[in-house]
Amino acid sequence: GIQVEQSPPDLILQEGANSTLRCNFSDSVNNLQWFHQNPWGQLINLFYIPSGTKQNGRLSATTVATERYSLLYISSSQTTDSGVYFCAVFMEYGNKLVFGAGTILRVKS
Amino acid sequence: DAGVTQSPTHLIKTRGQQVTLRCSPKSGHDTVSWYQQALGQGPQFIFQYYEEEERQRGNFPDRFSGHQFPNYSSELNVNALLLGDSALYLCASSLGGGREFFGPGTRLTVL
Numbered sequence: 001g002i003q004v005e006q007s008p009p010d011l012i013l014q015e016g017a018n019s020t021l022r023c024n025f026s027d028s029v030n031n032l033q034w035f036h037q038n039p040w041g042q043l044i045n046l047f048y049i050p051s052g053t054k055q056n057g058r059l060s061a062t063t064v065a066t067e068r069y070s071l072l073y074i075s076s077s078q079t080t081d082s083g084v085y086f087c088a089v090f091m092e093y094g095n096k097l098v099f100g101a102g103t104i105l106r107v108k109s
Numbered sequence: 110d111a112g113v114t115q116s117p118t119h120l121i122k123t124r125g126q127q128v129t130l131r132c133s134p135k136s137g138h139d140t141v142s143w144y145q146q147a148l149g150q151g152p153q154f155i156f157q158y159y160e161e162e163e164r165q166r167g168n169f170p171d172r173f174s175g176h177q178f179p180n181y182s183s184e185l186n187v188n189a190l191l192l193g194d195s196a197l198y199l200c201a202s203s204l205g206g207g208r209e210f211f212g213p214g215t216r217l218t219v220l
Binding site for chain 2: 031033035040041042043045048086088090095096097098099100101102
């Protein structure tokens, strides 16, 4: 099956710093989503981005489907950005999301 | 616009027991998927329901079963609970096009 790899696995930032999270996938996908999981377990939709670039406030994402990767940018990080960030790809023939292992982000004040 | 809701929030069971988890999809959504998230891992797909039928299933044993009702809500049943079934169970809803929205999850502890 498809492999979804996220890097780095852990990231510690000082408040105000910028960061880039990466997601590589091993096969063609129909779409890709980025999620933020808060400490209570809720998965919050950040981006639905099968290709191209989208921006939402301090966050932006880029997916290059032909090269099988996506990037999540976080600028001017805040302590509330802490949590686990997941990339998930949708396999149409499987009708399911396949998740990466996540990146644990800790933002220190 | 109500999002995806799940109940209960937390649940403690003992080995061998059976459990039922419930999910109501986001308004307007007709497809419900269930995922299991073990501690420190990403969510793993269990199965998906559409038009009251299981449309797709992940690599989970038959002890995991489900149901979808005419109002699109869904239940996840797990029989003969094992310690390894302890996890966060997430329900997601969609219009079947892959953009899924997740509920807050049910945290199951098996003792």
